[in-house]
Amino acid sequence: MTTVIAPVEEALTRTFHGRTYQARIIHQRQARIAPIVLIGGAFQHQRAWGRVERGLLRTATLITVDLPGAGADDALPADFGLDFLTDALDDLLTFVLGEAPVNVVGASYGSAIAHRWVRDHQQRTVRLALIGTMSRLTEDVRARMRHSVHQLQHGTRADFVDSVLNAMMCLAPEVAINRRVAVVRCLTSALEQLSDREAAQYVENTHRLLNHRERGAGEQVRVPVLVATGEHDPLTTPDLNREAATGCPDARFTTIRDADHLVHLERPTEVVDLVSRFLTGQSLDALGYCHAVEYGDRLSQRLVRQSR
Numbered sequence: 001m002t003t004v005i006a007p008v009e010e011a012l013t014r015t016f017h018g019r020t021y022q023a024r025i026i027h028q029r030q031a032r033i034a035p036i037v038l039i040g041g042a043f044q045h046q047r048a049w050g051r052v053e054r055g056l057l058r059t060a061t062l063i064t065v066d067l068p069g070a071g072a073d074d075a076l077p078a079d080f081g082l083d084f085l086t087d088a089l090d091d092l093l094t095f096v097l098g099e100a101p102v103n104v105v106g107a108s109y110g111s112a113i114a115h116r117w118v119r120d121h122q123q124r125t126v127r128l129a130l131i132g133t134m135s136r137l138t139e140d141v142r143a144r145m146r147h148s149v150h151q152l153q154h155g156t157r158a159d160f161v162d163s164v165l166n167a168m169m170c171l172a173p174e175v176a177i178n179r180r181v182a183v184v185r186c187l188t189s190a191l192e193q194l195s196d197r198e199a200a201q202y203v204e205n206t207h208r209l210l211n212h213r214e215r216g217a218g219e220q221v222r223v224p225v226l227v228a229t230g231e232h233d234p235l236t237t238p239d240l241n242r243e244a245a246t247g248c249p250d251a252r253f254t255t256i257r258d259a260d261h262l263v264h265l266e267r268p269t270e271v272v273d274l275v276s277r278f279l280t281g282q283s284l285d286a287l288g289y290c291h292a293v294e295y296g297d298r299l300s301q302r303l304v305r306q307s308r
Helices: 050-056 082-097 109-120 139-154 157-168 180-192 196-211 238-246 268-279 296-307
Strands: 008-016 019-027 036-039 062-066 102-107 125-131 225-230 251-256
Touching: 008 082, 019 082, 036 050, 036 082, 036 109, 050 062, 050 268, 062 082, 082 109, 102 109, 109 125, 109 196, 125 268, 139 157, 139 196, 157 180, 225 238, 225 268, 238 251, 238 296, 251 268, 251 296
Parallel strands: 036 062, 036 102, 102 125, 125 225, 225 251
Antiparallel strands: 008 019, 019 062
């Protein structure tokens, strides 16, 4: 009989250039792969991964983090760009693991930080999974982001809640979204109870993305990459995710059925299965919960056809 050893959680507090931030290491003594670093999106603190965290913990040690400007920290002014957050993440990983390799999973806002850290530290990365990402901010996305900030600062809280729900979720009644009612209820409650500090964090973090200008082309992530989102994602749309995947030579892209941008809440079991299969090198083909996976050349060919 195999003895199951319970994971052990370790909490860390670090200071980076005068900013204090928090992290957790959940040690899995029976890990099968290198540690997994989880970097969450807007409104997602380090303890908010829920079922996804518990599922991935069966495979590896997990590292979660509230980078500067998130969690218990005050808002980080938008003048501190994504490079600052990427450097803070490097500070954490170097302190915890030195030069040891990691797997990195980034969702939504966190996907930009995950991608940048991996791009700059490919020798320390095994694999990278991006959930709900994009290679650029379209005018539609910019408009949605600006509108949510305006509603938070000048509208009612109900106006703000509506703007976020409409930006992140597919609310069309004729479209099937798994656990939609429960997710709407939970997100609405969280947004209604947003503290002044959390509201300020959201404003600055959103402006940070709006102000961001990506480096020039030619700097590719060459480690194996998985890019995925919900098939009905209205924010980081499937096309934007696919476009992001084409910038990675060893990429695979798919969409998860009956889900939108909040796929990790709507279909957590499926997200865990997909990411775990990818990180452990298993086949991603013929999975009933997602559409056919597109690889390398097929991704580029489809984008060429769409651009004509």
